[in-house]
Each structure stands twice: as structure tokens, then as C-alpha cells.
Amino acid sequence: MTVSELAQLDDFEAVALPEADREIDGAYSGDLLSWVMGRARAGNAWITIMSNINVVAVASLADTACVILAEGVIPDEEFTATAQARQVNVLRSGKPAYEISLILGSVL
């Protein structure tokens, strides 16, 4: 499934989709940045409640397919602009990380 296809599902909303056609290959959930760096794989969807600017850097360098902001988190302008500029796809969802994981488990 591509990131833009995921964004079209009911529980998801696009925040920034600079590489909308990117394929999602599995997922990783976590908020501690070094754990994500160490454990997420390239192409994963990364589910987190963190929305500070360092999240964009980690997603870019770890080469995840997209960030999914959980729990209805709304990122600020700088976050969205930086994601766009650095080719980092970002979605958001009102659901908690566990429920997002369940959805991904059924659609991926």
C-alpha cells in the first residue's frame, strides 16, 4: 500500500505528502528517537505521539515511508513545512498507537 492510499482511509488525514507514492513496508511504533533510529526499518510507517522538529530529521535519516502522528496530535507550521522540504511524508490520526497498529496490520 502507498502512503497516499493510507491517507485516504477514514481514520487518517494527510499533513504533508511530498512523496505520496512511496510504498509502505511494515511499521514501527515508538516515541524515543534513538529507539526508532535503531529499530525502524527503511520503508516502515512510523507511529508516534511526538511532534517536535527532530521527528522530521529522524524520519528523513532513518528513511521511513511516513510518520503517523497518533492521538490527534497536531504539528505546528514549522514541522509541516520542514517535512515538505525534506521529503518526509506525514499523516495524522485521532486514534491511539495501538489502534493504528491494528489498522495497519489489516491493510498492509
Add this chain to the structure above:
Amino acid sequence: MSDALSFHYDVDGESFSSAGQASAGVKKNLRQLGIDPEIIRKVSIAMYEGEINMVIHAGGGEADITVEDNCIVIVLTDRGPGIADIDKAMEEGYSTARDNIRALGFGAGMGLPNMKRYTDEMNISSVVGEGTTITMKVFF
């Protein structure tokens, strides 16, 4: 590639929001050189962890990246407080990061272990009160 190519970055110790710029720059440069994405990913992650450490723990520093025939060499140098017990610092979960840093998602104590994991060679030399130099190599 026969000539060694190198990039130098000054890592600002003040600004948190721009932290990671040197790593982003390296990623971009390596991409332009057509280097294998897997290698770029390893170098980017190791370098980012080191760069963030210099910002958080050492008040900034310098990064030098050299593309050699058979590997990429990353040298990170700072004049921070140094690391008294390197073995301890290398343990997963060991961190001296303060609460304001932890609130940003750092401080898991996984940075140095990640640097080791994603590189083929890593050497730390540190003198308390003088600073730290970390050298890492990723082979093609």
C-alpha cells in the same frame, strides 16, 4: 571514485531545532555521489546520533566526512566535558540527558549503541575536561 572527497561541518551547540543539519547535508551529498542507499542510511543514522550527542552533551563540535575508495569515514570532534567511563556510556539505556532533552524524545541511552551498530568500525577517544573524538567507518 579514486580521489578522496571530504565534507566539513560546524555543529552549532545552541540551536536544537536545527540540530541534524550536518547529517542532512551529508545525506544529500552522498546521494548526489550516487552511493548505495543502504550505505547512506547507515552513515546518516550514525552521524545523526553523533551530531545530536555533540549538541546535547558537548555544546557543539565539528564533523568531517571523507569518502574513500572502500569506505566512508566520519570524524566527530568536540571540546565538551569528555566521557569519563566510555564502557558505561556505550551501554544501552545509559544516559545523563536532562528532562528538557528527554521531553523531546532523546535520552534513551541508545545513541552510542546505534552508532556502533550501524558502522563497521568505531573508536572513541575522550579526555575529561578536554573533549571527545569519535571516528566511525562504514565500508562499501
